[in-house]
Amino acid sequence: GAVVSQHPSRVICKSGTSVKIECRSLDFQATTMFWYRQFPKKSLMLMATSNEGSKATYEQGVEKDKFLINHASLTLSTLTVTSAHPEDSSFYICSARAGTGQFFGPGTRLTVL
C-alpha cells in the first residue's frame, strides 16, 4: 500500500512555543491530505482537510489560527501548532488518499509542558 510518513514522531515542548509537524506521501502524490487528532482511548477527530495550493478546510470548533496548515506540494503538508498549551497535548495523525484507500502516517505524539 501507499506510504505516508510523519516527522517528528514525538515532540515535547514548553508552553507558548510553536511546533511544526510534517506529513509526506512517499510513493504517491496527494492533492488532499487530512489531519486528525486522537485523544486517549478515543476515536480520531478530523481537524482539517489540507488541499494542495489552496487554503485548508477546517472542521467546526478547530481554530485555524491555532492550527496552521500548509500544503506546499503534492507530497508535503505541514501542521503548525502555534503557541502550544498543555491542552494541545495529543496524538496527531495525518493521512492521504491513494486510489480507493486512505493511508495514515505513524502519528506524532505532542506533549506540551
Added chain:
Amino acid sequence: GEDVEQSLFLSVREGDSSVINCTYTDSSSTYLYWYKQEPGAGLQLLTYIFSNMDMKQDQRLTVLLNKKDKHLSLRIADTQTGDSAIYFCAEIPNYGGSQGNLIFGKGTKLSVKP
C-alpha cells in the same frame, strides 16, 4: 446522520477466530474500511470492501457486508497475539473524488490471550 458504532472490547484466545462487528447509518457509503492501530502507532489499513460486495477475503481476514442491515464485520481466523490492537471501522459517505471524509467508529480493542 452519519454514525459508526462498534463494541469497545473483545477478548479471545490465541488460535480462535475473532469477529469484530460494526454498524453504520449512511446507506450511501461507497467504501467501508477496517483499520488496525497498535499502541502508540498510526492507523494501518487492513482491508476495505466496496458497497456492491457481500464478502471479501484476504488471507486470515474476512469482511462481511450486510448492506440491508448496514452491518459490517471483520473476522480474523487463527488469531495471534500480534493481532492485539484496536480495530476501527470507517466509512466514506458519498465518496466520489478527492473529498469525502472518513467517519470512524470508536474502535474495538482486541485482546488475545495465549
